[in-house]
Amino acid sequence: MLSRVADNLYWLGRYLARAENTARLVGVHSHLLLDLPRGVSLGWSPLIAMLGADGGYLSRYQDYSEANVVHFLITDRDNPSSIASSIAYAREILRTIRDGMPRDAWEQLNALHLFMQEEGEAHLPRAQRQAGLTKVVDGILLLHGLLGANMSHDVGYHFLQLGLHLEQADMTTRILDVRTVDLIQWKTGDELRPFQHIQWMSVLRSLMAYQSYRRYEKSRVSGPAALRFLLQNREFPRSAMYCLNKISACIAKLPANRATERPLQRIRALIQDANFERLLENGLHEWLDEIQIGIGQIHDALAKRYFQFDGVESSEALQSQTVAA
Template identity: 70%
Template sequence: MLSRVAENLYWLGRYIVRAENTARLISVHSHLLLDLPRGMTLGWSPLIDILGANEAFVERFGGDGALSEANVVRFLITDTENRSSVAASIAAAREILRIVRDSTPRDAWEHLNATHLFLQERGERHLPRAQRQTGLDRVIDTMLMMRGILGANMSHDVGYQFMRIGMNIEQADMTTRIVDVRTVDLIQSRSSDELQPFQHIQWMSVLRSLTALQAYRRHEKIRVSGPAVLRFLLQDRGFPRSVLYGLNAVSYALPRLPAYRGSERSIDRVRALIQDANFERLLERGLHEWIDEIQIGIGAIHEALTLSYFKPGEPPPPAQGSGVQTQTMTA
């Protein structure tokens, strides 16, 4: 398989998962308004933080004064200048499907193209809160349908493995981003004492953002709490949106590819950090710094795959901080 075809299939998987997760984030964030009491406001800046698109938003709309619901929703759904928006992710996936149409089912193109045209023609009409959920539901349903069509009708050869790897890396990355930002400053109130009674709402919002609330209740059988939610979303081996599940899925796919050892070492380092974590202690002393290490590790997995398969022979990039994963997010 040509390296450019492998890279296209890898990014196809990433863009499908990115569009779905972004749509879910906006949907859950909008519904959270109904759960909060009067006197507490819902900030929209965390959605920009989750996608690592702060600089792009400032360039597009200006400073903090522009962080209104209307601007953020437009930026994340229909703004094609934001390369992490729903519309931009679907457009990029559509272009990849056009390029690799010989390797993917025709049904996938038809469904994705229909949603792409829907966002182009009627996306702006579905930005106001009254119509927003209808448009987001269509995006989510299409992305889930894409997963089903590609998984059921595409030969599970090397190309499929690259796409599967892309899906799981993107999901692991999105899960860490959602946990990192949503557990810090999702709800804005006048004082920390005022916020304390509603901590469970915040943790339930984290679960809902990943469609994990029902699975959490079935698996944990305890009240929603910070440490238990973190264990489920980061360490659970059976839930497809958990970080450890995604890393294991990538590890299972790698043996079907040639010369995969470099990528396996990067995965092992991140898995060790997650498996050894004490979440009660991390919540007290610094969850953000620990998640930053996980995100850097996921970025290193992406770089290892890129150097091994997509751009072989290139020298490795210089060491970076958390910006590695921001660059991955906006690719």
């Protein structure tokens, strides 16, 4: 497989996961604000922090109003992490490689792109927002189904899965990082203590994990239990450990890459050995930062091994460079 194609498939998976997770975040946050008591407002800035986009946001907007944040995250094409941008990037990738991809997948992604172009702005107000976000999430889930059912599960599919699961692991840790900082600050207000479980529920719902969590834990939502489920569970598809195990399984089917295996093994060991009761009291933010740095190291190792070259080869050689299947 051409390295260019492998790179495209990897980023196709990442963009699809990014668009889906961003849509879920905006939808769940809108509902969370309705569940909190009067006088308590989390604002909209945490959503920008989750995506690490504060610099780009503040360069164009003066405040973190609901209208500005929602526009920035859903339809702003100048924001590379917005839903519209992620879908547009994914569509462009699929357009360039569609000869080797299921035709139904192209038609579905193109329809989703056209929806965002033509009707995205109309679904920004709160009354219409949930319908638009649901269409995005359902459309991407349908696309995953089309790719999984109709695409050959060969080396290209493994690169697609690498991107999807690496992006999901990154988004899971980002959501936990920002939400948990808010929860820790709540401990200083005794009047807010009874409502802490509401925000933990929003964390689970952001990842469509609430029902699965209740099946496993069979108890009221709590911080340590939610962290254990979203980070250590080996069976829930959006938990960090599940995603890392899937990445390991995909790498095992590709040409050897020791540089990727090392940070992957280190992160899995950190998650497996974590004491979340102790980390919630002190050090969880720094611990999650270390996990996110490790995820970045995995991406760098994958890019260097499969998608980039050291400049020794000629441009013609670069164009013909292949990844062995």
